[in-house]
Amino acid sequence: xxxxxxxxxxxxxxxxxxxxxxLVLGLYVILHGNISPGGGFQGGVLVSSAVLLLYLAxxxxxxxxxxxxxILHKGEAFGAICYxxxxxxxxxxxFNFCRNVLFSRGEIGDxxxxxxxxxxxxxxxxxxxxGVGFLxxxxxxxxxxDPAEKAPDASEGGELK
Amino acid sequence: MMLVNYIGAVLLLATGFYxxxxxxxxxxxxxxxxxxxxxxxxxxxxxxxxxxxxxxxFTMSELKPGMYxxxxxxxxxxxxxxxxxxxxxxxxxxxxxxxxEEYGTLNSSHIRxxxx
Amino acid sequence: MIQHFPIxxxxxxxxxxxxxxxxxxxxxxxxxxxxxxxxxxxxLMVALIKPVMIDGQIISYWMGNWAPVSGxxxxxxxxxxxxxxxxxxxxxxxxxxxxxxxxxxxxxxxSPDLFFTLxxxxxxxxxxxxxxxxxxxxxxMLEVMxxxxxxxxxxxxxxxxxREAAFKYLVVGSLGxxxxxxxxxxxxxxxxxxxxxxxSGLLSVNGINPTMTFAFALLFTGFGVKAFMTPFHPIxxxxxxxxxxxxxxxxxxxxxxxxxxxxxxxSYFLFKSMGMSSMQTGLVFIGCVxxxxxxxxxxxxxxxxxxxxxxxxxxxxxxxxxxxxxxxIGIAGGLYHAINHTLFKGLLFLTAGAVLYAxxxxxxxxxxxxARRMPQTAALFMVGAFSISGIPPFNGFxxxxxxxxxxxxxxxxxxxxxxAFVTVIAVVTSVLTLASFVKVGQSVFxxxxxxxxxxxxxxxxxxxxxxxxxxxxxxxxGVLPGLMQxxxxxxxxxxxxxxxxxxxxxxxxxxxxxHLADTVPLxxxxxTFAGAWDPAFWLVLFVIVLLGVTVAMxxxxxxxxxxxxxxxxxxxxxxxxEKNTFSQVGGGDLFWGFKYNFRRYLNVxxxxxxxxxxxxxxxxxxxxxxxxxxxxxxx
Numbered sequence: 001x002x003x004x005x006x007x008x009x010x011x012x013x014x015x016x017x018x019x020x021x022x023l024v025l026g027l028y029v030i031l032h033g034n035i036s037p038g039g040g041f042q043g044g045v046l047v048s049s050a051v052l053l054l055y056l057a058x059x060x061x062x063x064x065x066x067x068x069x070x071i072l073h074k075g076e077a078f079g080a081i082c083y084x085x086x087x088x089x090x091x092x093x094x095f096n097f098c099r100n101v102l103f104s105r106g107e108i109g110d111x112x113x114x115x116x117x118x119x120x121x122x123x124x125x126x127x128x129x130x131g132v133g134f135l136x137x138x139x140x141x142x143x144x145x146d147p148a149e150k151a152p153d154a155s156e157g158g159e160l161k
Numbered sequence: 162m163m164l165v166n167y168i169g170a171v172l173l174l175a176t177g178f179y180x181x182x183x184x185x186x187x188x189x190x191x192x193x194x195x196x197x198x199x200x201x202x203x204x205x206x207x208x209x210x211x212x213x214x215x216x217x218x219f220t221m222s223e224l225k226p227g228m229y230x231x232x233x234x235x236x237x238x239x240x241x242x243x244x245x246x247x248x249x250x251x252x253x254x255x256x257x258x259x260x261x262e263e264y265g266t267l268n269s270s271h272i273r274x275x276x277x
Numbered sequence: 278m279i280q281h282f283p284i285x286x287x288x289x290x291x292x293x294x295x296x297x298x299x300x301x302x303x304x305x306x307x308x309x310x311x312x313x314x315x316x317x318x319x320x321l322m323v324a325l326i327k328p329v330m331i332d333g334q335i336i337s338y339w340m341g342n343w344a345p346v347s348g349x350x351x352x353x354x355x356x357x358x359x360x361x362x363x364x365x366x367x368x369x370x371x372x373x374x375x376x377x378x379x380x381x382x383x384x385x386x387x388s389p390d391l392f393f394t395l396x397x398x399x400x401x402x403x404x405x406x407x408x409x410x411x412x413x414x415x416x417x418m419l420e421v422m423x424x425x426x427x428x429x430x431x432x433x434x435x436x437x438x439x440r441e442a443a444f445k446y447l448v449v450g451s452l453g454x455x456x457x458x459x460x461x462x463x464x465x466x467x468x469x470x471x472x473x474x475x476x477s478g479l480l481s482v483n484g485i486n487p488t489m490t491f492a493f494a495l496l497f498t499g500f501g502v503k504a505f506m507t508p509f510h511p512i513x514x515x516x517x518x519x520x521x522x523x524x525x526x527x528x529x530x531x532x533x534x535x536x537x538x539x540x541x542x543x544s545y546f547l548f549k550s551m552g553m554s555s556m557q558t559g560l561v562f563i564g565c566v567x568x569x570x571x572x573x574x575x576x577x578x579x580x581x582x583x584x585x586x587x588x589x590x591x592x593x594x595x596x597x598x599x600x601x602x603x604x605x606i607g608i609a610g611g612l613y614h615a616i617n618h619t620l621f622k623g624l625l626f627l628t629a630g631a632v633l634y635a636x637x638x639x640x641x642x643x644x645x646x647x648a649r650r651m652p653q654t655a656a657l658f659m660v661g662a663f664s665i666s667g668i669p670p671f672n673g674f675x676x677x678x679x680x681x682x683x684x685x686x687x688x689x690x691x692x693x694x695x696x697a698f699v700t701v702i703a704v705v706t707s708v709l710t711l712a713s714f715v716k717v718g719q720s721v722f723x724x725x726x727x728x729x730x731x732x733x734x735x736x737x738x739x740x741x742x743x744x745x746x747x748x749x750x751x752x753x754x755g756v757l758p759g760l761m762q763x764x765x766x767x768x769x770x771x772x773x774x775x776x777x778x779x780x781x782x783x784x785x786x787x788x789x790x791x792h793l794a795d796t797v798p799l800x801x802x803x804x805t806f807a808g809a810w811d812p813a814f815w816l817v818l819f820v821i822v823l824l825g826v827t828v829a830m831x832x833x834x835x836x837x838x839x840x841x842x843x844x845x846x847x848x849x850x851x852x853x854x855e856k857n858t859f860s861q862v863g864g865g866d867l868f869w870g871f872k873y874n875f876r877r878y879l880n881v882x883x884x885x886x887x888x889x890x891x892x893x894x895x896x897x898x899x900x901x902x903x904x905x906x907x908x909x910x911x912x
Contacts, residue, residue, distance in 0.1 A: 077298035084292050097284045098341045182895045208466040245420050256444045269890050275515045276888030
């Protein structure tokens, strides 16, 4: 990345090194949610801390240039719709809502041993990742906006577990 | 069992209510809401504790049938409550920013246009 | 297939909310998604009327097929009996009509896709509460509903008061949710289960320990915050005035009913404490205070929607009073008034929204004479005003008559004069409501048209159709009370008093009989609804009211005289009949003399609603402490 201002060189260097680490740790926690402590929400918050790292190192302009708010907003709705579709799989197979219908593969300790629960976990992880990321982008945008420019309407409501 | 936890949780709840009732800065009111959340979460987790129990995880056959383990339901309740607390704090702080833009002050006794 | 309908009717609303985010930019797609979601949800609820209400079946549904294992419930359950279906119908009807109204109404604000996302989340959250059979599920849906309502209150960026209203609503609302969660945690600690039916089987009033008394007080107060009980009502006034009108319909008509539903489930089903006369007195007292304080506050208001909000809370006071009487006719009156309140209060808020859409203001001083330009809106407002005051043939008359009769029968049955006093307060509140609406009608619709409002046009057609449907329903439910009673209200009343059926449906046969050996029995459901019009009773009532008014006037005489008259430019015009060129007396001053005589009381009340958020929290915590002390003394 272009270093135009040498006064926060240390912060920029450390952010560059820590960003891949935090992303990998967060994705690990999401993916192994059904067999170890963690899961969708915790992993999603870890991954979305990437937004904060970018803001600390490069300011609002740098963070907004890398991460697009629109994709995060649509990704959040997509994650929620995936969760509802996976939960409705139970009704399509003839059981009740949220029934674990893909259960019969693998044994205890594998990633695929829990059937629909793993898929719902990934949907929750995607939703929290994009949702908290978008929320952080909005709040940073509110703080960094000029007085002349109209700040976006920043009210995020509702979560689905 | 766990008397220290319960006393600590009640003290946190009392502190949170005191902050919400008497402090005039709206950011401090939001912090008070957060302290009440901490006290609540501590009570919920402490309710599920069984003396001498182990963690309720089945991986790598650590937990054999017949072993005594801690109740996992309050842990799920606490997780949901933490998420809800984070969302409430986020929304409240955003409203504080917008209130400061409109009224120019963070003092709750000056933010009083709707009364009577 | 029928058993999937409740969960589908909740999930289709949430699915619609997230689809609106994806396709939100284009107007046609957004309208299609929202219409499909609310219509499907309403249709699924209507399809359940025949099995649940008419045939008396209770749908019990375990998510994920986790059926109870050796008598312990381990899954999340959804249980729909006639009471839940009653509230579900009410909610989905209000959501559907208000949704169709918002399509045109929201064109005056920006970002309509965000509006419909939050709107459908609010609707889904409320449906989740009334259909659920699990205590923590109720808490999560309560929080979803609170967030959506707060975000919608803060929605209008051109209204400078909206953010303040939303902040106060968030602080006091999260206080209520804290109480509910604390109560739930304590109940879990005692019963080790979260299923409503199983908790109801395990707890019985005779064997209740102090922790459970504390949990009852917390749950009751928490749901009371959501129903805007007395010390928590100032935030309701702020929120209703700041929110867009279609959302005000939902907050006043649907959100408060979930608080009432929560109070019914906690008092009648979980703790079965309504059989004790001390609990009945407590709830009736809270209802009466709500009724009376809010209707007197409403006389002082200068803003149309804030006045409607105060009336809304006073009608909730009617419902709480009637539910506290714990007789079959009392519960029937309360539930009938609940559905009537949603209909006529929804109609009134929609007319307020139409006035705001056409003229851009809701202040009573700036409006006037709109009946000439908007005749249909004025007619709809008159229908709503007659309904809320309890004038036949509209629906308010039927339910208020049932409430008066229930209170009076309770007084005759128990012999205590206190319940006759409740009837008096209810009648006086009704009269003051009529007075308020005559004043509002005169200020807004009749009278002189100000110069700047010469060009207002009638409300657009797509906004008028939901209003006409609501007015027609107001008339129908008033003219056909027999049909309403037989098919909708009586099954709900029977379901409220029949907790054994509720428990057996979820946990298997025989569970209730094994566990509920010694409980205080609730009232029998007697159906002799002949309407005892005995002239002797009404003469006694009239004498009581006359004595009361005489005593009040004699005490009030100490406030007269020149030394205590406040300098007011309208005083000479009203009291002395002086001619005054610049007297500033307008249509809103119709009851000025009445307000002047009671000015000390109204000043105290006005200062008590101070607008500082710390005061509201203090009132809330003091009220919680009083309810805890009351429960410990009397339970």
